[in-house]
Amino acid sequence: MIRHYVNINGIDVEADYSEENYLLLNEDGWRGLSYLADYTISLKADPELLHKRLLDRKIASGSSYEDALSHVDFSDMRNVTLCLEKTKKADLELQVTLNPISGCHELAVCTPS
Numbered sequence: 001m002i003r004h005y006v007n008i009n010g011i012d013v014e015a016d017y018s019e020e021n022y023l024l025l026n027e028d029g030w031r032g033l034s035y036l037a038d039y040t041i042s043l044k045a046d047p048e049l050l051h052k053r054l055l056d057r058k059i060a061s062g063s064s065y066e067d068a069l070s071h072v073d074f075s076d077m078r079n080v081t082l083c084l085e086k087t088k089k090a091d092l093e094l095q096v097t098l099n100p101i102s103g104c105h106e107l108a109v110c111t112p113s
Contacts, residue, residue: 031088
C-alpha cells in the first residue's frame, strides 16, 4: 500500500492506494477482500498486449528471450487469464487499447453492457 498526501482546493487529503491483481478476484479465499477498498479501479487489456509487455519486461530485467517466454507462458499468463476471467466489477473500469494510427496505448472508460 502506498500513502499519498495531497492538497485539493485547499483541503489536505490522505489517500492510500494498493495495486492488487486479486483484490476483486471472484474466487474462494479472495472474494471478501474488496470490502477493504473504498473505491476500486479495474484496468484491463487484451491478453496479447499483456503477453508482449510481460515478455519485454522480463527480457529488460536480464532474462534471455527463451527464459522470459517460458516464465511468461508458464506463470504470468496463468495469472492474466485468471484475473481477466474471474474479476468482479470495479467502481471504475478502464480498458487499455492500442491506437493503430499512433501506435500509442490509450485508456477508455468501459460502459456497462
